[in-house]
Amino acid sequence: MSHRDEPTAIRQGEELETGRIEELLKSSIPGLTGKLSMMQFRSGHSNLTYLLKIGRTELVLRRPPFGTKAKTAHDMLREYRMLKALKPVFPYCPEPVLFSDDVSVMGCPFYVMQRIRGIILHRDLPDGLALRPEQAATLCDRLLDVHVELHSVDYREIGLADYGKPEGYVKRQVDGWSNRYRTARTADAPDFEPEMAWLQEKMPPESPAPGIVHNDFRLDNVVLDEEDPMTIVGVLDWEMATVGDPLMDLGNSLAYWIEAEDPPEMQLLRLMPTQIEGMYSRSKIVQEYFRKTGRPEEPFDFYYCFGLFRLAAIAQQIYYRYYHGQTRDERFAMLIHAVRVLEGAAKRVIARSGL
DSSP states (O other), X not given: OOOBOOOBSOOTTOOOOXXXXXXXXXXXXXXXXXXXXXXXXXXXXXXXXXEEEETTEEEEEEEOOSXXXXXXXTOHHHHHHHHHHHTTXXXXXXXXXXXXXXXXXXXXXXXXXXXXXXXXXXSSOOTTOOOOHXXXXXXXXXXXXXXXXXXXXXXXXXXXXTSOOOTTHHHHHHHHHHHHHHHHOOTTXXXXXXXXXXXXXXXXXXXXXXXXXXXXXXXXXXXXXXXXXXSEEEEOOOTTXXXXXXXXXXXXXXXXXXXXXXXXXXXXXXXXXXXSTTOOOHHHHHHHHHHHHTOOOOOOHHXXXXXXXXXXXXXXXXXXXXXXXXXXXXXXXXXXXXXXXXXXXXXXXXXXXXX
């Protein structure tokens, strides 16, 4: 039985004109023959992801969402450049093959990459796939290894010295996401002002070891080997990658990590099977991260709280598009509930924090 993340029919309103795309692909990539067919991957609340098939060749196309979007939030060239530089030293990222800013093709810049086939875990394990507790623990450990490997890449050596600004990264993140949340806040959303004030007050000093941060590194963004689900063969969704503080990256990841002991309202937000027996707790992940990197342990409340707030801001930005009729995707209607739950989680972190 296959457990691959398979595409489905393209959602209404997100169709692409295949003729110009096929023409561009065949003129840019040698050896392509046959008619282009296209489907859409179900995941993705931000950039849209399509499977392209021409003969036996499978490619993945990434483009910005339809409707109003922030100027820099869906920078296709930036994402393409990251993958191009990183692929030779970090084999888990997809191989980019084509970037186009010709708006006559589909009205926006986009890029195309090779497809990485394998298993992608979503909310629950697929039928026919079971993980024993020791296997779940092994998968967590390998996930951490890949994350640490990414953070250890010397971004200067691979030509990304100008890709981000590690100096002042934490402050820019707190200020930037606070401004984005306030701008995207709708009448039915919490104000998050006490939490934003706490983040401003508790900001840590500059990271002594900045590195490449994925900013969406999570279990359902990795591809597992079909023959050995304990082996990671790919890491997807690089749209928010930059150079910054690796601990911020880890905090962002843990915002998605729902444990078995988390309250019921948090369980409703679970996107991955992180609650099954054997999966690491968030505290175990932090402990192991410090051990694997050799960094001295430090309090992690700020980073986790920021991750929760940032996730709420992302959800609110997407919900804003639905609230104002910029998208008809009904998945987005429920995101206001996620924003409220994440506010409650951030409040609990602050209440018990020793910072």
